[in-house]
Amino acid sequence: MRLLKKGAEADIYLTQWDKSNAILKARKPKKYRNPTLDSKIRKQRTIKEAQTISDIKSFGIPSPLVYHVNLTKSEIIMQEIPGKPVHDLPESQIIKLSKDIGRLVGTLHNHGVMHGDLTTSNFILYKKKIYVIDFGLSQRTIKPEDHAVDLRLIKEILNSAHAKIMQSSWKNFLSGYKGAVGSAKFIKITNLVSEIEGRGRYATVV
Amino acid sequence: MLGLGIESTAHTFSCAVLEKNGKKGKILSDVRKIYRPPDGEGIHPREASRHHIENSSTVLSDCLHEAGIKIQDLDLVSYAAGPGLGPCLRVGAVVARSLASYYKIPIYPVNHAIGHIELGKLLTGAQNPLVLLVSGGHTMLLAFLNKQWRVFGETLDITLGQLLDQFGRSIGFASPCGKNIEDLAATSTNYVSLPYSVKGNDVSFSGLLSATKSVSSKSKPDACFSLQETAFAMISEAVERALSFTRKKELMVVGGVAANKRLSEMLQDVCKRHNAKFFVVPLKFAGDCGSQICWTGLLESQVKKGAPLENTFVTQSWRLDTVKIDY
Numbered sequence: 389m390r391l392l393k394k395g396a397e398a399d400i401y402l403t404q405w406d407k408s409n410a411i412l413k414a415r416k417p418k419k420y421r422n423p424t425l426d427s428k429i430r431k432q433r434t435i436k437e438a439q440t441i442s443d444i445k446s447f448g449i450p451s452p453l454v455y456h457v458n459l460t461k462s463e464i465i466m467q468e469i470p471g472k473p474v475h476d477l478p479e480s481q482i483i484k485l486s487k488d489i490g491r492l493v494g495t496l497h498n499h500g501v502m503h504g505d506l507t508t509s510n511f512i513l514y515k516k517k518i519y520v521i522d523f524g525l526s527q528r529t530i531k532p533e534d535h536a537v538d539l540r541l542i543k544e545i546l547n548s549a550h551a552k553i554m555q556s557s558w559k560n561f562l563s564g565y566k567g568a569v570g571s572a573k574f575i576k577i578t579n580l581v582s583e584i585e586g587r588g589r590y591a592t593v594v
Numbered sequence: 595m596l597g598l599g600i601e602s603t604a605h606t607f608s609c610a611v612l613e614k615n616g617k618k619g620k621i622l623s624d625v626r627k628i629y630r631p632p633d634g635e636g637i638h639p640r641e642a643s644r645h646h647i648e649n650s651s652t653v654l655s656d657c658l659h660e661a662g663i664k665i666q667d668l669d670l671v672s673y674a675a676g677p678g679l680g681p682c683l684r685v686g687a688v689v690a691r692s693l694a695s696y697y698k699i700p701i702y703p704v705n706h707a708i709g710h711i712e713l714g715k716l717l718t719g720a721q722n723p724l725v726l727l728v729s730g731g732h733t734m735l736l737a738f739l740n741k742q743w744r745v746f747g748e749t750l751d752i753t754l755g756q757l758l759d760q761f762g763r764s765i766g767f768a769s770p771c772g773k774n775i776e777d778l779a780a781t782s783t784n785y786v787s788l789p790y791s792v793k794g795n796d797v798s799f800s801g802l803l804s805a806t807k808s809v810s811s812k813s814k815p816d817a818c819f820s821l822q823e824t825a826f827a828m829i830s831e832a833v834e835r836a837l838s839f840t841r842k843k844e845l846m847v848v849g850g851v852a853a854n855k856r857l858s859e860m861l862q863d864v865c866k867r868h869n870a871k872f873f874v875v876p877l878k879f880a881g882d883c884g885s886q887i888c889w890t891g892l893l894e895s896q897v898k899k900g901a902p903l904e905n906t907f908v909t910q911s912w913r914l915d916t917v918k919i920d921y
Contacts, residue, residue: 394867396835420830420860422823424785475839505794507839525794537750541794548737548744549839587751589732590677590911 397433397524405455405465413437415462415524430462433524438464440501440523447499449492450519469521471514475507479553482508486546486557487564488518493538494568496520497577500530506542508549532573536580539565543581595895596622596663598671598693599888600654602686603678603706604730605629605637605769607646609654610884611661611668614892619716623660624885625653633768636759643681650689657884668699670900672891675703676912677731683908691906700900702891703907707732707914709886710875711743714848716889718873724842726833726861729849729881730755730770733829735795735836736914745915746836747795754851757799757825764807765814775818776854782815788824795835797828822856830860837868846873850881896921 389412393400401412415430417423438457445451452467474485489511496503503510504525512519527534542561546554566574585591595615601608608626612619629645631637658665673690676683687703694701710732711725724746725736733754735747752760755770762771788805791798802824810817833845845865851857852874865872879885897920 394838396831396838418863420863421827422785424787425790425823425827428787429790505835507794509839525792537793541796544745544747544795545839548739548746551740551742551744584750588748589734589753590913 402468403465409468409470410455411452411466411468413464413466431459434459434462434464436526437523440526441466444496444499444501444520447495449495450517451523452519452521469512469514469519471512471519473509474511474513474518475509475549477513479550482550483553483557483560485511485513485518486560489542490561490564490566491568492518492520493542493561494565497535497538498569500528502527502529502534502538504538506538507545532576532580533584536577536584539577539581540584595669595892596667597888597892597895598657598668599704599709599884599886599891600671600673600686600690601706601709601882601884601887602646602682603674603676603882604682605631605642606882607649607653607685608882608884609657610888611657611663612885612888612892614889619889619892621885622663623657624879624883625657625660626883627653631769634763634766636763636769637679639679639681642679643685646682646685650685654689665693665697665699668693668697670700670702670891670895672702672704672887672894673906674706674709674887675907676706676909678706678908678910680908680910683910687906687908691903694900694906695903700895701903701906702894702898703901703905704887704890704894705912705914705917706882706887707734708743708917708919709890710848711736711846711914712890712893713879713883713886714846714873714875717876717879718846720844720846720871720873722842723844723846723873724833724836724840724870726829726845726847727849728754728829728847728851728857730759732849733797734914735832737836737840737842738919741919742917743914743919746840747797747832750793750796750798751800752803754799754825754829755849757803757821758851761803761806761810761817761821765810765817770850772851772854775822776856778815779818779822779856782813782819784813784816784819785823786816786820788820790824790828792828792831795832795839797832799825799828822854826854826857826860829857830864833861834864834868837864837870842870844871844873846875848875848880852880853877893921
């Protein structure tokens, strides 16, 4: 077993499952967090992640297969997607792929799933297909406000981590998203995004 | 180079004199007067601005006296032009404009939040940090990219400082309540489950505030303890997410809430896990002060001439991610 990445919430290991490569995602206890709160969060997110990753396959979202869940240790063993995170791709490619990402997010929302952590690191390009990962913060929700929170987050990430290509990739994302959800919902959600931004600190000039 | 900085965005009226030599800066004096609202009440902008007006001349002359300089020695004067409370901001701006026009000193309007960050960098020596700005006015995670501070995460509603103050006032403490809450929290170890709301790199505190108020009717210590544990865990998680996403190797904490020991302890643990160096601004300069404004003005003077007097406005809403930084 080899440590691949110390993520924000979990350690990611490369391991074996049934003689092929697999990923072990371990949500280890965090010393800084109150133990009661810590175990609640780790357990909830492990269940959420395993559930959502499996559910979304039924409507065609590429995501890793879940092989095994260990709730007492808050661990999931899942299929390895040996591609590259969109975050690390050349900028021209990120711009292009933003449209596909928008479509995937739209499809998730159509089926009442909010991802909850939409960053460019959570989309993996493998064999010309984009896989969606990291569903620990996902929620079953059809509330437009929740879907708008998803959009605001990816917008914030594009604006900060990919500032140079923000305009074009955001435009592409929106066009992909609109294609998936239709214009009526698109207008509603994007209006809500502006509303949430307006609520931000010092966002509106007085 | 000698600069004078004037801070008056909220409860603090402060003047400071700094000397800049190349990249080095030295604080010659930093004098403050802080407006204290009555117990259980928040800052009243009008009352605070009156306090600032009454104290401005003493603070200014004490500050010059302590630094051992005369107004004529100053190379520039900078003031906090926003964000903040309008009536309070105007006091600092008026003092700055008066000095600038009478003594013909170049004047620099400065963003208050940038001031927190720049003084933090000067005092801690952090080179390229992820910045956590936690105060009454801000709760933001920032990293510098392409001449601007970019927001990687922030609160979607109230700030960490507001959360602590508003809860503290509801149980009768005087603002700022952080220290009182910290002390009372230390007397309990009973964690009561409270809403934990992390949305990606963003956090939301308003639900937590209401829920904590209802816990406090049963036990104030439990409420304080659980509030700190929950809110700081949320911040720590957002920091972890931003550290892992930006791959920064330094974390710098600035702003008034940086003084909280429990928060520092949790963030130190986060940094250990991510092999990042942990920097926290010295307690004395964590809160609002003139040094922040002065140092930022001195930095700006490297690339900019002073502002024409007719452009020396104050702006209540002025997001720091809209400020272009050329120095």
